[in-house]
Amino acid sequence: MIRLERLKNRILRMAEIGGTENNGVTRLALSQEDKKGRDLFVKWMKELKLDVRIDDFGNIYGRKKGSNPEAPVVMMGSHLDSVPKGGRFDGVLGVLAGLEVVESLIENNVEHENPIEIVSFTNEEGARFTPQMLGSGAVTNQFPKDYTYSRKDNDNFIFYEELERIGYLGKEENRLKNVGTFIEFHIEQGPVLETNNKAIGIVEGISGFSWLEVTVTGETNHSGSTPMELRKDALSTTATTIQTIQKWAEEKEDGTVATIGTIRAEPGIINAVPGKVVFTLDVRDRNKEQFHFYMNEIQELIKDCVQRDSLNCTIQEIKTHSPVSFAPWITNIIEEVSAESKVPYQRITSGAGHDAMYLNTVADTAMIFVPSIGGKSHCEEEYTPWEDIEKGINVLYKTICRILTSEKFKDQFLSTRI
Numbered sequence: 001m002i003r004l005e006r007l008k009n010r011i012l013r014m015a016e017i018g019g020t021e022n023n024g025v026t027r028l029a030l031s032q033e034d035k036k037g038r039d040l041f042v043k044w045m046k047e048l049k050l051d052v053r054i055d056d057f058g059n060i061y062g063r064k065k066g067s068n069p070e071a072p073v074v075m076m077g078s079h080l081d082s083v084p085k086g087g088r089f090d091g092v093l094g095v096l097a098g099l100e101v102v103e104s105l106i107e108n109n110v111e112h113e114n115p116i117e118i119v120s121f122t123n124e125e126g127a128r129f130t131p132q133m134l135g136s137g138a139v140t141n142q143f144p145k146d147y148t149y150s151r152k153d154n155d156n157f158i159f160y161e162e163l164e165r166i167g168y169l170g171k172e173e174n175r176l177k178n179v180g181t182f183i184e185f186h187i188e189q190g191p192v193l194e195t196n197n198k199a200i201g202i203v204e205g206i207s208g209f210s211w212l213e214v215t216v217t218g219e220t221n222h223s224g225s226t227p228m229e230l231r232k233d234a235l236s237t238t239a240t241t242i243q244t245i246q247k248w249a250e251e252k253e254d255g256t257v258a259t260i261g262t263i264r265a266e267p268g269i270i271n272a273v274p275g276k277v278v279f280t281l282d283v284r285d286r287n288k289e290q291f292h293f294y295m296n297e298i299q300e301l302i303k304d305c306v307q308r309d310s311l312n313c314t315i316q317e318i319k320t321h322s323p324v325s326f327a328p329w330i331t332n333i334i335e336e337v338s339a340e341s342k343v344p345y346q347r348i349t350s351g352a353g354h355d356a357m358y359l360n361t362v363a364d365t366a367m368i369f370v371p372s373i374g375g376k377s378h379c380e381e382e383y384t385p386w387e388d389i390e391k392g393i394n395v396l397y398k399t400i401c402r403i404l405t406s407e408k409f410k411d412q413f414l415s416t417r418i
């Protein structure tokens with residue numbers, strides 16, 4: 001069993017670094033605060049005599065050796081960076097949950113063959129350097145090294161130089177390798193678990209998403225002298241289109257969500273019919289088989305809507321990522337353990353991206369969620385009850401123990417993917 005007091009002290013200690021007035025944190029990637037947070041994490045791992053290493057993207061690993069150094073690595077972790085005025089739990093919880101599990105394994109003298117590693121990935125939030133999940137993406141070959149190194153923040157500080165400045169530019173040979181399983185413990189960042197009164201969510205995968213920029217073109221004209229029936233009002237047509245999009249998403253049953261996050265009408269003056277509107281659309285859906293069909297369907301729907309009013313539109317795809325499914329054999333273990341421990345749980349899909357998404361390309365991966373009160377996250381009010389954290393990390397601890405003795409694990413991972 002894990003020790004909640006010890007974990008709680010660590011979370012509160014970490015929250016002091018970059019702490020804000022209202023119990024939040026600002027610890028942007030590769031800032032002074034991030035450096036201090038990293039230093040503290042490294043210190044804690046060294047106190048437990050873990051082998052600490054830093055890779056060439058600043059990802060930090062701590063290894064507890066097993067009896068067989070060649071066996072696939074059992075990995076846990078998340079990230080220590082935050083958004084501006086973010087919460088204390090996002091990311092930090094997954095890193096320190098890993099540390100707590102490892103310390104408990106040491107205390108309980110659990111013997112194991114596989115190496116166990118804790119990891120903290122660089123710049124998960126993407127709040128300072130875009131895109132998000134840069135460290136986990138780079139180390140799993142989703143982004144070229146040059147691309148990662150040359151990312152700039154809003155003040156033109158360069159990722160590579162900042163990494164070097166804070167003393168966390170490590171070596172390529174230190175990258176993760178021979179990873180068998182990865183589990184990320186994370187707050188839900190949504191209202192579902194709290195609403196359903198569940199202590200944990202067993203995450204089956206991450207929704208796919210498509211980001212689009214839609215331009216609707218009509219005709220700009222005088223607002224007083226153009227009769228209604230002779231207008232080509234791009235904003236009016238956009239309004240109907242948005243309602244159609246919302247209705248489409250509401251009628252889908254795959255955790256489908258559609259968000260129009262930005263909208264701009266031109267010329268944008270009070271006495272002119274808007275001749276042009278540009279809006280963005282973020283659509284997410286978890287249905288792996290139907291995902292591309294749905295993303296096509298919504299684009300056709302938008303075009304139909306606009307054409308019905310005899311206006312034109314163009315749709316530009318900004319970014320699309322298919323849904324991710326986690327390893328069923330691990331989610332099944334998490335479910336078994338939760339049921340045996342009488343922890344109220346449910347299966348859930350993550351609507352948000354996480355480092356686990358990229359780790360899933362190289363290892364058998366899963367996530368465990370704990371509730372976010374009021375569904376709040378990326379804000380200072382972010383909170384998760386300590387008793388839920390305790391239940392969740394005990395489930396994580398038992399899951400790791402079961403993975404370490406799983407026959408499936410031994411058979412399947414004679415060769416790992418990275």
Ligand SMILES: [Zn+2]
Pocket residue numbers: 079090091124186
């Ligand atoms: Zn996070």
